[in-house]
Amino acid sequence: MATPAAAAHAAHEHHEPQSFWRKYVFSLDHKVIGIQYTVTALAVGAIGLVLSWLMRLQLGFPGAVGAVNPTNYYQFMTYHGLIMVVYLQTAILLGGFGNYLIPLMIGARDMAYPTLNMLSYWTYLLSVILLLAGYFVPGGPSGGSWVLYPPQSITAGTPGSGLGITLLLASIAVFVVSATMGGLNYITTVLQMRTRGMTLMRMPLTVWGVFISAVVALLSFPPLFVAGVMLLFDHLLGTSFFIPTVNVLGTVLPHEGGSPLLFQHLFWFFGHPEVYVVILPAMGIISDVMATHARKPIFGYKAMIVSMAAIGVISFIVWAHHMFASGMNPFFGYIFAATTLVVAIPSAMKTYNWLLTLWKGSIRFTTPMLFTIGFVSTFVIGGLTGLFLGNVAVDLPLHDTYFVVGHFHLVMGVSAILAMFAGIYHWFPKVTGRMMNETLGKIHFFVTFLGAYLVFFPMFLMGFQGIPRRYFSFDLVAFAPSGLDAVNAMVTVAALAVGAAQLVFVANIVWSAVRGREADANPWQANTLEWQTPQIRPGHGNWGPKLPEVYRWPYDYSVPGAARDFIPQNEPEVAVVSPAAGPEPEGAGR
Amino acid sequence: MTRFSQPSRGSRGAVAEGRLVVLPGGGHRDDPVARSQIAVGLLLAAMTMVFAALVSAYLVRMDLSDWRAAPLPPVLWVNTALLVAASAALEAALRPARAGDTRRLSTLLWVAGLATAAFIVGQLAAWFQMRAMGYGVAATPGASFFYLLTLVHGVHVLGGLVPWVRLLARLRSGREPEEPGGRARARDRDGDDGPAGVVPALRLCAVYWHFLLGVWIVLYLLMLLT
Numbered sequence: 001m002a003t004p005a006a007a008a009h010a011a012h013e014h015h016e017p018q019s020f021w022r023k024y025v026f027s028l029d030h031k032v033i034g035i036q037y038t039v040t041a042l043a044v045g046a047i048g049l050v051l052s053w054l055m056r057l058q059l060g061f062p063g064a065v066g067a068v069n070p071t072n073y074y075q076f077m078t079y080h081g082l083i084m085v086v087y088l089q090t091a092i093l094l095g096g097f098g099n100y101l102i103p104l105m106i107g108a109r110d111m112a113y114p115t116l117n118m119l120s121y122w123t124y125l126l127s128v129i130l131l132l133a134g135y136f137v138p139g140g141p142s143g144g145s146w147v148l149y150p151p152q153s154i155t156a157g158t159p160g161s162g163l164g165i166t167l168l169l170a171s172i173a174v175f176v177v178s179a180t181m182g183g184l185n186y187i188t189t190v191l192q193m194r195t196r197g198m199t200l201m202r203m204p205l206t207v208w209g210v211f212i213s214a215v216v217a218l219l220s221f222p223p224l225f226v227a228g229v230m231l232l233f234d235h236l237l238g239t240s241f242f243i244p245t246v247n248v249l250g251t252v253l254p255h256e257g258g259s260p261l262l263f264q265h266l267f268w269f270f271g272h273p274e275v276y277v278v279i280l281p282a283m284g285i286i287s288d289v290m291a292t293h294a295r296k297p298i299f300g301y302k303a304m305i306v307s308m309a310a311i312g313v314i315s316f317i318v319w320a321h322h323m324f325a326s327g328m329n330p331f332f333g334y335i336f337a338a339t340t341l342v343v344a345i346p347s348a349m350k351t352y353n354w355l356l357t358l359w360k361g362s363i364r365f366t367t368p369m370l371f372t373i374g375f376v377s378t379f380v381i382g383g384l385t386g387l388f389l390g391n392v393a394v395d396l397p398l399h400d401t402y403f404v405v406g407h408f409h410l411v412m413g414v415s416a417i418l419a420m421f422a423g424i425y426h427w428f429p430k431v432t433g434r435m436m437n438e439t440l441g442k443i444h445f446f447v448t449f450l451g452a453y454l455v456f457f458p459m460f461l462m463g464f465q466g467i468p469r470r471y472f473s474f475d476l477v478a479f480a481p482s483g484l485d486a487v488n489a490m491v492t493v494a495a496l497a498v499g500a501a502q503l504v505f506v507a508n509i510v511w512s513a514v515r516g517r518e519a520d521a522n523p524w525q526a527n528t529l530e531w532q533t534p535q536i537r538p539g540h541g542n543w544g545p546k547l548p549e550v551y552r553w554p555y556d557y558s559v560p561g562a563a564r565d566f567i568p569q570n571e572p573e574v575a576v577v578s579p580a581a582g583p584e585p586e587g588a589g590r
Numbered sequence: 591m592t593r594f595s596q597p598s599r600g601s602r603g604a605v606a607e608g609r610l611v612v613l614p615g616g617g618h619r620d621d622p623v624a625r626s627q628i629a630v631g632l633l634l635a636a637m638t639m640v641f642a643a644l645v646s647a648y649l650v651r652m653d654l655s656d657w658r659a660a661p662l663p664p665v666l667w668v669n670t671a672l673l674v675a676a677s678a679a680l681e682a683a684l685r686p687a688r689a690g691d692t693r694r695l696s697t698l699l700w701v702a703g704l705a706t707a708a709f710i711v712g713q714l715a716a717w718f719q720m721r722a723m724g725y726g727v728a729a730t731p732g733a734s735f736f737y738l739l740t741l742v743h744g745v746h747v748l749g750g751l752v753p754w755v756r757l758l759a760r761l762r763s764g765r766e767p768e769e770p771g772g773r774a775r776a777r778d779r780d781g782d783d784g785p786a787g788v789v790p791a792l793r794l795c796a797v798y799w800h801f802l803l804g805v806w807i808v809l810y811l812l813m814l815l816t
Contacts, residue, residue: 112625184632192625218632222639230647230738237727239734241651257656257731262647269643 028114029540033121034100035431038424040121041092044128046502048083051076053499060492062473070472071159074143077470079131081146082168085274086175087128089416093281094179094217095124097423098186098210100431104530105207107195107548107570109541112188116181123178130171137163144168145470147271150242150263151255154235157248165235169228176225183218186210195529197550201305202569204528204554205298208305209284212312213277220273220316227266234258264326268319275412276315279379280308282419283350286375288554289426290354292526293369294361295565297555300353307346307353314343324392325399333392340390347383351376362558362565366524367441371422374449375415382411385460400470403463406456414452421448421505428509429523430530433537434516440508447501454494458487525566528554532568623790630794634801637746641805644742645812648735652816659732662813663719669712670810673747676705677803680796687789695788696761702799703754706747713744732813739809743802750798757791 024032055076058068068076099117103110111117134141142160144153152158154165190203190211203211230241234255242263243255283304291298298304320328320336354376363369385407389395398404421444428436465481467474474480474488522531534544548570556567563575651657683698717737720726725733 113629180633180636183636184629187632188625188629191628192621218636219639222636223643226640226643226647226742229742233727233734233738237734237737239728239738240656240731241647241734241738254728257654259651259654262650265650266643266647 030099030103030111037095041088045088048080051080056492056495060489073472075141075159089278105204107529108193111185120178120181127171127175134164134167142168169232173228176221183214186214195547202553205287206284209281212308213280216273216312217277220270223266224270268322272319273315278416282416285419285423286372289368289422290372291555292524293364295557296361299356307349310346324395337392368422368426370445371418375418378410379415401463402459402467405469406459409456429519432513435519436512444501444505451494451498527568658730660725663716665716669709672705672709673803676702677799
C-alpha cells in the first residue's frame with residue numbers, strides 16, 4: 001500500500017493533525033470518533049453484561065452469591081437495562097457504525113461538522129461517567145428500574161433515591177444532547193456530502209438505516225430530555241409535576257397532585273421510538289452484510305427503504321402499548337393496539353426480503369454471515385411474540401411476567417447485538433487491516449446464538465405460567481411451579497456460557513488486531529465504497545486527491561455475464577465474459 | 591448482448607461494443623449554505639419537540655384537580671418587547687448586510703445582542719419577582735411550570751448568543767471562517783466551495799431568533815390564558 005498511500009498522504013499533508021492528542025484523542029476524524037464510540041460502548045456494555053450475570057446467579061442459584069441482595073439486585077437491573085439499550089446499543093449503532101461508515105459509504109471525506117462530531121463523542125463520554133459515578137456516591141446508584149417511573153424512582157425506600165437518581169437523570173439529559181449533536185451530523189452528512197453519482201437510491205441500506213434512525217432519534221429524544229428535567233425538578237426542587245400525594249410509612253411527602261402517568265407518556269414517547277432507533281441501523285447492517293456474503297442483490301431494495309421509513313413513522317404512534325397495564329380509556333387501548341400490530345407489516349416485508357435474498361444465493365458461511373442469519377431468526381421469534389403483547393387483552397395477563405422479558409430481549413436485545421457483531425466481524429478488516437479469526441468467531445457465534453435461545457425461550461413459557469418479572473426471589477411465590485428452580489438454573493448456566501463466549505470475542509479482537517492475518521483491500525469482495533479506498537485503512541480524508549464517482553447501486557452481485565461476481569459502485573465499465581466462452585450464468589434468462 | 595439492454599438498477603447505462611458502460615449521474619454538490627440550513631432546520635425540529643413535550647405536559651397537568659395557576663410578574667411584558675426588538679433588529683440587519691454597509695450591520699447586531707441579553711436579565715428579574723410575590727418553584731403547579739418553561743426557553747436563547755458572537759467576530763476580522771479543522775474537504779470538490787459570506791449565517795441567526803420569539807409568545811399566552 002506504499003505508493004497510493006504516499007500520494008494520498010502528500011495531498012493532505014498540510015491538513016493532517018500531527019500531534020498524538022489531536023490525532024487519536026481529540027480527533028476530528030470520523031473514523032477515530034467512530035472507534036472511540038465503539039470502544040467506549042463495548043466497555044460499558046461489558047459492565048452491563050456482568051450485571052446480568054449477577055442477577056442471573058441470584059435467580060438460578062438463590063443465595064449462592066452472598067453479595068447480591070434485593071437492594072443491589074434492583075440497582076443491577078436498572079443499570080443493566082439502561083446501559084444495554086442506551087449507552088451500548090444506541091451509542092454503538094449510531095455513534096460507532098454511523099460515524100465510521102457514513103462518510104466512507106457515501107464517498108465523503110468526513111462528516112459535515114467534524115467539531116460537532118467530536119463534541120458529540122465527548123458529551124457521550126461525560127454521560128457515561130455521570131452514569132457510572134452513581135456507584136461512587138452515598139446511597140449508591142438508582143434502583144428505580146430503567147423506565148425510571150415516579151414516584152418510586154425518586155422516593156425514599158428505592159435504592160439510590162438521593163444522589164444516585166440525580167446523577168442518572170443528569171446522565172440521560174447529557175446523553176440526549178450528545179445524540180442530538182450526532183443526529184444532526186448524520187442527517188446533514190447524508191443529505192449534503194454524497195459524492196458524485198451517489199443518489200439517495202444508490203445508498204447502501206446501512207446508510208439508510210442510520211439515516212432514518214437518526215431522524216427518529218432527533219424527534220423522539222427531546223421528550224425524554226423534558227421528562228428527565230421535570231423529574232429532576234420534582235426531585236431537587238420539590239415540585240409536583242409527576243408526584244401525587246404520597247404517604248411513606250406514615251410521613252406525607254410535600255408533593256401533591258402530580259401525575260405519574262404523565263411521566264409514562266413522556267417516557268414512552270421516547271421509549272418506543274428508541275427501540276427502532278436501535279433496530280433500524282441493525283437492519284441496514286444486516287441487509288448489507290447479507291447481500292455481500294450471499295453474493296446476491298438485496299431483494300426488494302426500495303421495499304427495504306420504504307419499510308424502514310414506515311417503521312420510523314409508525315414508531316411515533318404506538319407508545320401507549322407499553323402502558324396498557326397502567327390503565328387507560330379502552331378506546332385508546334384499541335387505537336394503540338391497532339397501530340402496534342401495523343408495525344408487523346413493514347417488519348414482515350423486511351423479513352421476507354431477507355429470506356428471498358438468501359434464496360438460491362451462493363452463501364458464504366463466514367462469521368459475519370452466521371450472525372446475520374442468526375439475527376433474522378431472533379428478530380422473527382422476538383417480533384412474533386410482540387404481536388401477542390400488542391393485543392390489550394393478551395398483554396394484561398402477560399405484562400408483568402417473564403414473557404415480556406423474553407420478547408424484548410430477543411427482538412431488540414439479542415437481535416441488535418447480533419447485528420452489531422455481524423458488523424464488527426464484517427468491517428474489522430477495514431478498521432484494522434487484519435482479518436478476525438474465523439474459528440474463534442464461529443465458536444463465539446454458536447455459543448451466543450444457541451445460548452441466547454436457551455436463555456430467553458424458556459422465559460416465554462415461564463410467562464405463560466404467570467411467573468412475575470422483576471422479582472428478586474421466588475421463595476414466597478406460592479403459584480410458582482415446581483420445575484421453576486431447575487429452569488432458572490438452566491437459564492443461568494446458559495447465560496454464563498453466553499457471557500464466556502463474549503470473552504472469546506474480546507480475545508479474538510485483541511489477538512486479531514495485533515496478530516491477525518493481513519487483509520486484502522476488499523476481503524469480502526464487496527461493492528460498497530468503503531472497500532474501494534486507496535489505502536486498506538483509509539487515511540485522513542479517506543480518498544486521496546480525488547473523490548470516487550459512483551455509477552451503480554451497491555448490490556451488483558452475480559450480475560449475469562459479468563466476469564466477476566461483484567461490481568463495485570465506483571466501477572464505470574464492466575468486463576463481460578463473451579457469450580461463446582463463458583458459461584451461461586444461472587438465472588440469466590429470467 | 592440483449593441481456594445488457596437494461597442496465598443494473600439505479601444506473602444510467604448504455605451498451606457499447608461488448609462492454610457495459612454506465613454513466614455517472616445524480617449525486618450532490620456540497621453547498622455549505624444549504625448544509626447549515628439543513629442543520630439549523632433539524633435543530634429547530636428537535637427544539638419543537640422539546641417545547642411540544644413541555645406544552646403537552648402543561649395541558650395534561652392543568653386538567654388535574656389541584657391545578658392552581660400563578661400570577662405572572664408584569665416585567666414579562668417588557669421582556670417580550672425586548673425579544674421582539676432583538677428579532678426585528680436581526681431581520682433589519684439583513685438589508686445592510688446585503689448592501690455591504692458594515693457599520694449599520696454591526697450596529698443592528700449589537701442592538702439585537704444587547705436586547706437579547708436584557709431579555710435574559712429580565713427573565714431572571716421575573717424569577718425574583720415571582721419569589722417576592724410568594725410563589726417559589728414548588729408553590730403551585732402553575733408556578734412550577736413558570737420556572738420550568740422560562741428556564742428551558744432561556745437556555746435556548748442563551749445558546750443563540752454563540753453564533754451571534756461568531757458572527758460579530760467574523761465581521762470584525764473581515765475573513766471567511768475556515769473549514770472546521772482546516773481540512774481540505776470541500777475545496778477538493780470541483781474546486782468550488784462557494785463563499786459563505788455573512789448573509790446566510792445572519793439569516794439563519796434571524797430564523798433562530800424568530801423561532802424562539804414564536805415559542806416564547808406561545809408559552810406566554812399559554813400561561814396568561816390559563
